[in-house]
Amino acid sequence: MGAVSAAKKPATRRKTxxxxxxxxxxxxxxGSGEVSRTVRVGRKQRAVGHQTGICLACLGSGDAxxx
Numbered sequence: 001m002g003a004v005s006a007a008k009k010p011a012t013r014r015k016t017x018x019x020x021x022x023x024x025x026x027x028x029x030x031g032s033g034e035v036s037r038t039v040r041v042g043r044k045q046r047a048v049g050h051q052t053g054i055c056l057a058c059l060g061s062g063d064a065x066x067x
Contacts, residue, residue, distance in 0.1 A: 024063070026065070028057040028058070029062065033055055034053065034054060035056075
């Protein structure tokens with residue numbers, strides 16, 4: 001008797017996930033999110049140390065601000 005031939009299905013293409021580009025790093029803090037400032041005291045304003053705080057350009061995220 002006759003063999004039943006199955007209709008061939010067309011090949012499906014695989015969809016690759018799009019790669020999101022990495023955001024640029026902040027120029028002020030170099031991507032760390034923190035900046036260091038010199039602490040000055042006294043009448044002669046002598047430097048006694050450093051104090052760190054969040055970067056005001058990127059608000060601590062480390063990514064370049066969108067203009």
